[in-house]
Amino acid sequence: SQKIEQNSEALNIQEGKTATLTCNYTNYSPAYLQWYRQDPGRGPVFLLLIRENEKEKRKERLKVTFDTTLKQSLFHITASQPADSATYLCALGDTGNQFYFGTGTSLTVIP
Amino acid sequence: DAGVIQSPRHEVTEMGQEVTLRCKPISGHDYLFWYRQTMMRGLELLIYFNNNVPIDDSGMPEDRFSAKMPNASFSTLKIQPSEPRDSAVYFCASSIDRGGSGANVLTFGAGSRLTVL
Numbered sequence: 001s002q003k004i005e006q007n008s009e010a011l012n013i014q015e016g017k018t019a020t021l022t023c024n025y026t027n028y029s030p031a032y033l034q035w036y037r038q039d040p041g042r043g044p045v046f047l048l049l050i051r052e053n054e055k056e057k058r059k060e061r062l063k064v065t066f067d068t069t070l071k072q073s074l075f076h077i078t079a080s081q082p083a084d085s086a087t088y089l090c091a092l093g094d095t096g097n098q099f100y101f102g103t104g105t106s107l108t109v110i111p
Numbered sequence: 112d113a114g115v116i117q118s119p120r121h122e123v124t125e126m127g128q129e130v131t132l133r134c135k136p137i138s139g140h141d142y143l144f145w146y147r148q149t150m151m152r153g154l155e156l157l158i159y160f161n162n163n164v165p166i167d168d169s170g171m172p173e174d175r176f177s178a179k180m181p182n183a184s185f186s187t188l189k190i191q192p193s194e195p196r197d198s199a200v201y202f203c204a205s206s207i208d209r210g211g212s213g214a215n216v217l218t219f220g221a222g223s224r225l226t227v228l
Contacts, residue, residue, distance in 0.1 A: 042221055049214055097161070097214075098159060103152070
């Protein structure tokens, strides 16, 4: 079965720096990859989607890359702010209808 | 739209009791998903429906779990009998089929936190 791994440890960075989160996968060839943000006590919220034939996607301070050779996606938050502190989840799917999630990476931006 | 609505938000029950979790998806969404989240295993897909029909229930852990979607605006996830290892946060999510324009984007509810003593 597919295996999806994200940064195993929490990530702490200084405000204003770029945060980089990693999503690696094995035994899978997804056509789509999504990133979600989850705050404590709430459900995940969609941020970005990237397709297998796209190398990079940007939205405001967010950037996602998708390397199907390395089986890896990188999620970048530039000019990070304390309000960016949350858990970030990657999700992979092949049909576009069914998605499998990683365990998430907890990000803390220190003022 | 009020978003995906789940109830109850919190449920504490004793082992062996029946638990029913409820979900109202966003109006017009034709996909509904049930996920379970734990620290150890993260978000696990349990089952999903398309137009009220169960499409894939391979994630349902065992026969104690069942899910129904009697109409487009309501779904239930039932655990009978419940066990302590079922303690988790259960999320419902819905989405709309974007057809050829790309993958579905999931809108999640706030979750139901279940504790089985």
